[in-house]
Amino acid sequence: MTEKFTFTLHATDGMARRGTVSMPRGDIRTPAFMPVGTAGTVKAMYPGQVRELGSDIILGNTYHLMLRPGAERVAKLGGLHVFANWPHPILTDSGGFQVMSLAQLRKLDENGVTFQSHIDGRRYELTPERSIEIQGLLDSDIQMQLDECVALPSSEAEIERAMRLSLRWAERSKAAFGEQPGKAVFGIVQGGDVPRLRIASAEALRDMDFKGYSIGGLAVGEPQHVMLEILSITTPVLPAEKPRYLMGVGTPDDILESVARGVDMFDCVMPTRAGRHGLAFTRFGKVNLKNARHAEDHRPLDEASDCPASRDYSRAYLHHLFKANETLAAMLLTWNNLAYYQQLMAGIRGAIDERRFEDFRLATKAGWARGDI
């Protein structure tokens, strides 16, 4: 076990990287997928299940936890790892992104954001300093700077304003974080879909010497090719010896293509949220289990999978559970989807280790295209 935060690169294959983030609470094998545990739970899953299917780290949302049960209360109860019975690494976001998408009556200025809770209307203020304080009260292992993410499309002037504000907030977040050897604060690259602004943001953050770097401002509705073009411009500017985390991404295809452009860490609500709505991710592509064509299909989702949810239940049964709105429906499909995502990540890591990532990428996409045999 280590008392420090370190990132070790084991292999590269093109721009794809195979590494390990080592922290006191455990190692994170990269490329890594982080299941989203918004309110301190990966919805419909037990923590042990999340771990068993290969997750080294989960994400907690600062916005939700600061509103309910409250950061000070989580601290009083021993921090998020004790509270949620997840003794492994946790990454938290700053809360800023969700204020802008969930809160009411929000106001953003140089100092931070003020807003009203969507739960009970109480007023809150998030500054770079308060966000880091909250993430510390949660005992988060990897913390995010407060930033401003602009929706795309936006004017270049608007994108530049938000990018430069985020750089000033990066300085304040890093100062507030101070020196915490076993933990890390990440800077977040902004700059929208404007290459010169992305490069300026990445260069400025590199010079601030963060332990890791998030790429923000993407997966906000832009076409995949725009996201990939921005990645191709941004990752080469970031220091090779530090981890790169692409926020909010993505589908299995997004992840494959982003690993190919130098990304190490991912988080996305896709596998869990889609699972609750009947959408299964498999090696053969996506399967919508609410569709009547599954009503008498006795096959499981994937008989070759080592995940019980994928192997031991028929599509007919899963279809029935969704039609009956049964609780088990969400549980089984969330389990299948997270298992598939972690199987994909393990496949990616193995392929990079063996310098055959490009073949793996093409074969995986062919499997999805072959469809639901």
Ligand SMILES: O=c1[nH]cnc2cc3nc(NCc4cccs4)[nH]c3cc12
């Ligand atoms: O620039 C960002 N800064 C801080 N958090 C983020 C989270 C993000 N999540 C997505 N996409 C996934 C989504 C989840 C819900 C709505 S979009 N894009 C994101 C961008 C940012």
